[in-house]
Amino acid sequence: MDQGKISAGQLTLLIMSFTIGSWVVLPTGIQAWQNLWLIMFMGLGTGLLFAYLSLFLFRRFPGKTLFEIHERVYGPVLGKFISLCFLWFFLQTGGGTLAIFKTLLRSTVFTATPDLAILVPLILILVYGCRRGIEVIARSNQLLIMSTVGLVLVSILLVVNIFNPENLLPFFNLPFSEVIWTSISLAVFPFGQNVLFMMILPRVNRWQKVNGAVLKGMIGAGLVLSTIQFLAVGVLGKSGQILVFPTYEFYRMINIAQFLTRLELIPLLNFLTMGFIKTILCLYALAVGTAQVFNLRTYRPLALPFGLFLLLVAERIFPSISEHMRYLEEVQTFFGLIFSLLLPMMTLGIALLRGLPRRRMAP
Amino acid sequence: MILLVVGVFLLLFLWEAPGLVAKEYWRELAVFTILLLIGLVFSLLLVGGVELPYIESFWIKVFAKVGKALTPGS
Amino acid sequence: MFDFLRRKLRLAHLRKGKPAPRTHRDLSPDxxxxxxxxxxxxxxxxxxxxxxxxxxxxxxxxxxxxxxxxxxxxxxxxxxxxxxxxxxxxxxxxxxxxxxxxxxxxxxxxxxxxxxxxxxxxxxxxxxxxxxxxxxxxxxxxxxxSTKGWEKRAINEPDAERIILGPHDGFTENLRTNTAMLRRKITDPGLHFEEMKLGRRTRTGVVIAYLKGVVNEKLVEEVRARLKRVNLDMVLDANYLNEFISDAPLSLFPTVTFTERPDVVAAKLLEGRVAIFVDGTPVVNTVPALFVESFQSPDDYNFPFYYATFIRWFRYLSFFLGVLSPALFVALATYHQELIPTSLLITINAATEGTPFPLAVEMVMMGAVFEIIREAGIRLARPVGQTISIVGALVIGEAAVTAGLVGAPTIIVTATTAITTFVVPDLLGPGIYLRLIYTILAGVLGAYGILIGLLFTLLHLVSLRSFGTPYLSPLAPISAGDFKDVIVRAPIWALGTRPRMIGWPRPQRQPIGFPPSGDEGEEGEAEDDG
Known part of the structure; x- marks a missing residue:
């Protein structure tokens, strides 16, 4: 197993990157477009609620990954089965992220580049990074998230001349049920996917600090996403709602004195690094999780086959972006709820019923 | 094309396997090989032009059916 | 392949050499x-x-x-x-x-x-x-x-590390002179030297120097242990040990730094590092090495802090330009022309029209030509060397453009690269490779290729360690307290703590100061005994 340790601060930043991940280029809850930046905070609140349920589970079993908890709570057979379900969830999350960025790149800048030419190099470095362990992932993320946050701060300045406050109106014109529904779907994606960190929490050197780190990370991510959404609405107005990749489109509009123009490539690549971190964490969780399911001594050899799986899934997850949008609208929320809320809650409930853990384990 | 895919998988196997054999990690080798074989099968299906269902389309269908079953009065 | 090489190397590290045949005879009374x-x-x-x-x-x-x-x-x-x-x-x-x-x-x-x-x-x-x-x-x-005495070179200013202000003495080939120069800089009883003989046939004197009380004892032990397993028949220069004791012998990046300047070695020992002197060479190794060290020059501390900060930023900028400018140019001009202002784009297109090769190939070609000119210039005597550079610059550059072999922008970018590379001489070697790799990636995949290359480099850099210290610290893992001497060069009175990753056994360097006030205030006195 990976012996590396990360600090609580690094966990915070990992959670930020993971949450920003792919949502930043392909927002969900598009029906609430103009108010999305506000509903984001309601989603964040609900998402935090989900996260704290899982954290409660973690604090009962400190030092155990989700899969180890499954085996203790459900017994080896059922526990492994539920773990396998989660493996599928990680696979689909990672593959989906890859597919979204692939589609984004191919439909905007790299129109002539074949799929494989985009995916294969990325998969190679994903596998390389995954084999190096969580320490390396966390450290490289520190630099990448800093540049992303920097970019968001700079973009606030860059849109000053094209930002139209009137675009934000009418303010809060949604029916209440719509607001609730959107905030739940936001709580599931992007925030709910953080259930993946249940595989990584035991690698934090001080498990007592985990709660604060998760809180900070999710709030940080919520702020970044909300800011970008706010800017996008202000710049694009109502028409942004019909665009597939609104974030990309709004960076296209930046024009400072005819000199700083067509900057979209920089944010595009920058957000790609967030997707990179998201995918590499999925890959890491897949490899480590499988290693734990089969009681292996090392997860490293599994990084390569799972990298391949990610490639296959990314190729075969949705035929077109419109199908993906339909999926986001009709399925994503239910599908995500199973993994980010129902299953952890069930595990927690059974653990409480069975009075597990019997003895308080040392961290 | 099929040959190429098989060749790539063989290369990947040869890249990883010797280290595992040297360390006598047999379980790891077994899991690695099985995963790689699954990957090979699906890759060959894709390359061979077999129409695998798209994952998200599949879920859309499943959830539509579940939704219909759950909606009262249908 | 790499695994194989690594295994070989590990074997080489482990294999115990037979001790040199030494006569254990006693002297005879006759x-x-x-x-x-x-x-x-x-x-x-x-x-x-x-x-x-x-x-x-x-x-x-x-x-x-x-x-x-x-x-x-x-x-x-x-x-x-x-x-x-x-x-x-x-x-x-x-x-x-x-x-x-x-x-x-x-x-x-x-x-x-x-x-x-x-x-x-x-x-x-x-x-x-x-x-x-x-x-x-x-x-x-x-x-x-003990009657040792031989011809020595006088103390000169090191050619490879020139500075404007500050001490101008450099190490010589004589081990004793070098250690004495260090003693002259640090009059602390904690400055310890440990000598050992390395190289079965050269039996070169190697000295580990450290500052007891500041250094992490484990680090000294590690250096000792790694030097002990050096099993070479000759040690003629510090680099012989370098390649033997570094953590990642196959990495492009240097995980052992070297210098010819006593003031640099003194400063590094005071930060908690360990120096390794080798007899017969003016080059002294210091460990652990950090990536950011390559961007620090002794002159940074000899000039006012605001100016030093400014210069340091330009050093960072130059390194990234030197590594990335050919790749960026190739990516922009081949794949992302919309990002170039229209008037400039027209000029570039006019210049590159009719040249026979793709831009990436042109770039790699001119890069190779430049490296050859540079190498020729170094090896020859100085006057001839200058001739070479003139021939290189004028004849090859001018003529290649006029003949329509390469476009003029290519020459400009190559020249920019050439100049900027030399701003950070420590990273010359990695720079050449990175530039080549990025240029090829940019030629194949455009900006996406560059991103892939950068991510790979980042992952690699982040996974490197030098004697236990993460190579990319304090950038990753972040230790914000050390940014004072990395992102900026804070005023000397603000550099109160040693780098956290290296000097943690005794972090406090001096009372952490505020601007010393002009009138001899009470506060300044009170803080002195901190």
Missing amino acids: LKTNLTAIRRELGASPDLIIRCLKLGSGAEGTGALLFIDGLIDQQVVNRDVIFPLLNGVKRGKFQDGDDLLKYLAQNVLAVGEVKKEPQFGPVVEALLEGETILLLDGHDEALLL
């Missing part, structure tokens, strides 16, 4: 036997001088002095060894029955260090290191007299 044995060992080397002496009276007084011509100080040997030997015994209070050898050592010989040695092997070794050997007939022990 002078003649000893002399023949030494002659046989050294062959008929003309620089071995054997001076026979007649001391005192009787048969006991026959002796011989042996030394290697050129390794000893003639004056010392004549004045302080031979002269007293010839006169002192007769004049002194030597009585028959006393141990003559002991008497000589205590009363006659006027040299600083005198040792008794009964064994043959160490005697020959000492002889080869420049000591003078005194053998007496009837004694099975030899006296080793």
Whole structure:
């Protein structure tokens, strides 16, 4: 197993990157477009609620990954089965992220580049990074998230001349049920996917600090996403709602004195690094999780086959972006709820019923 | 094309396997090989032009059916 | 493939070499036997001088002095060894029955260090290191007299690390001179030196230097352990050890730094690092090495902080330009033309029209030409070297454009690269490779290719360690407290703590200060004893 340790601060930043991940280029809850930046905070609140349920589970079993908890709570057979379900969830999350960025790149800048030419190099470095362990992932993320946050701060300045406050109106014109529904779907994606960190929490050197780190990370991510959404609405107005990749489109509009123009490539690549971190964490969780399911001594050899799986899934997850949008609208929320809320809650409930853990384990 | 895919998988196997054999990690080798074989099968299906269902389309269908079953009065 | 190489290397590290065949014989009491044995060992080397002496009276007084011509100080040997030997015994209070050898050592010989040695092997070794050997007939022990002295280069300013302000002395090839120069900089009893001999045949003196009380003891142990497993037959330069003890011998990036400047070594020891001196070279290794160290120059601390900060930023900028500009240009001009302002785009297109090769190939080609010109310029004598650069710049650059072989923008970018690369000489080697890789990636995949290359480099850099310290710290893992000497160069009075990853055993360097006030305020005094 990976012996590396990360600090609580690094966990915070990992959670930020993971949450920003792919949502930043392909927002969900598009029906609430103009108010999305506000509903984001309601989603964040609900998402935090989900996260704290899982954290409660973690604090009962400190030092155990989700899969180890499954085996203790459900017994080896059922526990492994539920773990396998989660493996599928990680696979689909990672593959989906890859597919979204692939589609984004191919439909905007790299129109002539074949799929494989985009995916294969990325998969190679994903596998390389995954084999190096969580320490390396966390450290490289520190630099990448800093540049992303920097970019968001700079973009606030860059849109000053094209930002139209009137675009934000009418303010809060949604029916209440719509607001609730959107905030739940936001709580599931992007925030709910953080259930993946249940595989990584035991690698934090001080498990007592985990709660604060998760809180900070999710709030940080919520702020970044909300800011970008706010800017996008202000710049694009109502028409942004019909665009597939609104974030990309709004960076296209930046024009400072005819000199700083067509900057979209920089944010595009920058957000790609967030997707990179998201995918590499999925890959890491897949490899480590499988290693734990089969009681292996090392997860490293599994990084390569799972990298391949990610490639296959990314190729075969949705035929077109419109199908993906339909999926986001009709399925994503239910599908995500199973993994980010129902299953952890069930595990927690059974653990409480069975009075597990019997003895308080040392961290 | 099929040959190429098989060749790539063989290369990947040869890249990883010797280290595992040297360390006598047999379980790891077994899991690695099985995963790689699954990957090979699906890759060959894709390359061979077999129409695998798209994952998200599949879920859309499943959830539509579940939704219909759950909606009262249908 | 790499795994295979790594395994080989690990084997090389582990394999214990057979100790050099050394004679464990004792010296014989018979002078003649000893002399023949030494002659046989050294062959008929003309620089071995054997001076026979007649001391005192009787048969006991026959002796011989042996030394290697050129390794000893003639004056010392004549004045302080031979002269007293010839006169002192007769004049002194030597009585028959006393141990003559002991008497000589205590009363006659006027040299600083005198040792008794009964064994043959160490005697020959000492002889080869420049000591003078005194053998007496009837004694099975030899006296080793420390008379080392040979021709040395004077202290010069190091050519490779020039600075504008600050001390201009550099290390020399002589180990003792070098350690003495360090002692002159740090008059602290905590400055410890540990000597060992490395290289089975060269038996080069290697000294580990550290500042006790500041350094992390584990680090010293690690350095010691790694040096012990060096099993080479020759150590001619610091780099011989470098490649042996570095954490990632196959990485492009240097995980051991080197310098020729005593002030740099002193500063690094005071940060908690360990220095490794090698006899016979002015280059001194320091570990652990950090990526950001390459961007720090001694001049940063000799100039006002605001100016030093500014210069440091330009060093960062230059490095990234030097590594990335060809790749960026290729990516922009081939794949992302919409990002270039229209008027500039027209110019570029006009210039590159009709050139036979793709832009990436042009770039790699001109890069290779530049490297060749550079290498030719270094190896030749200085006046000829300048000729080469003129020929290179004018003839190849001009002519290639005029002949339509490459576009003018390519030349401009190559020239920018050439200049910017030299701003950070430590990373010259990695820079060349990174530039090449990024250019090729940009030629294939555009900006996405560059991103892939950058991510890979990042993952690699982040996974490197140098003697336990993460190579990319304090950037990743972030330790914000150290940014004061990385992102900026804070004023000296604000540099109150050592780098956290290296100097953590004793983090406080000085009272963490605020701007010292002009009038001698109470606060400044009060904080002094912190």
